[in-house]
Amino acid sequence: AQSVTQLDSHVSVSEGTPVLLRCNYSSSYSPSLFWYVQHPNKGLQLLLKYTSAATLVKGINGFEAEFKKSETSFHLTKPSAHMSDAAEYFCVVRGGPTDKLIFGTGTRLQVFP
Amino acid sequence: DVKVTQSSRYLVKRTGEKVFLECVQDMDHENMFWYRQDPGLGLRLIYFSYDVKMKEKGDIPEGYSVSREKKERFSLILESASTNQTSMYLCASSSGTRGKNTEAFFGQGTRLTVV
Numbered sequence: 001a002q003s004v005t006q007l008d009s010h011v012s013v014s015e016g017t018p019v020l021l022r023c024n025y026s027s028s029y030s031p032s033l034f035w036y037v038q039h040p041n042k043g044l045q046l047l048l049k050y051t052s053a054a055t056l057v058k059g060i061n062g063f064e065a066e067f068k069k070s071e072t073s074f075h076l077t078k079p080s081a082h083m084s085d086a087a088e089y090f091c092v093v094r095g096g097p098t099d100k101l102i103f104g105t106g107t108r109l110q111v112f113p
Numbered sequence: 114d115v116k117v118t119q120s121s122r123y124l125v126k127r128t129g130e131k132v133f134l135e136c137v138q139d140m141d142h143e144n145m146f147w148y149r150q151d152p153g154l155g156l157r158l159i160y161f162s163y164d165v166k167m168k169e170k171g172d173i174p175e176g177y178s179v180s181r182e183k184k185e186r187f188s189l190i191l192e193s194a195s196t197n198q199t200s201m202y203l204c205a206s207s208s209g210t211r212g213k214n215t216e217a218f219f220g221q222g223t224r225l226t227v228v
Contacts, residue, residue: 009153034216044203044219090155100171101146101205101217105155 002027004093006104014112019063019078021107023091026072033074034092034101035065044090050074061085086111116140119204119220126227132191134223136204143208145187146217147171147179150201162187194227201225 007022025031035047048059055067061084065076074091091104120135138145144163148156148171158171160179168179176198180188187206191198201224205217 006155032215036219043221044205046216046218049216100158100161102158103148103156105153 002029002031002093002100002102004091004102004104006089006091006107008107009105010108010110012110012112013081015083016080019076019081019085019109021076021089021091021109023074023076023104024072025074025091025093027093032094033065033067034094035059035063035074035076036090036092037087038090038106039087047076047089081109081111083111083113085109117204117206117218117220119202119223121223122221124223124225126191126194126225128195128227130191130194130227132194132225132227134189134191134202134204134225136187136189136206136220137185138187138206138218139185140206140208140218141184142206142218143184144206144217145181146205146207147177147187147189148203148205149173150203150222156203159189191225194225196227199225199227 003026005024033050036044037047038044048057050057050067058064063078088106088108090106093102117138126132146161147159150156157173159177162168162181178190201222203222204220207217
């Protein structure tokens, strides 16, 4: 069985400070992992994905994530938050004999000026 | 660009009505998905389809059915709408055969209110 846990439901940062959104996964297979972002009243957009190539993955808008198998983690980071980063972020796991995507419950990021 | 189009952004239906939510993708993707999104619960998979006329139950299929008669179209059906089905519904599609992992592309969502 596969699952994903987002450790924080809300994260608040000041503009210009680092962002860390935490995600742990569980999978019986070699997983593919994704981060999606959802801005208010918008659809989901792919930020980045890990598919067993490089463990440090760079995405759009300056975000990156590191796959750590020993810790079963795939945390999302950004060195310097921007006001436009305020959104909800979802960590997603996929793998095994089906193509189902399993979503975490989401982390809402607030960015203060 | 991949485009996944859901037929309605907002719907209001009465309890007991039969409701159809339509989704069309234009990239010849094999896989299509229906999720519902509720605050604090993330996205939960209702049904998915990996080929025409093929479907599999997701985590919360009760009260829903699906139809995939053509590769590009995946319909979600609420046989008898109830107030607890008030939610945001998201359709997605992805390429690849089963076991090949690629990202999914999402529609804009349909906010359904059942009164």
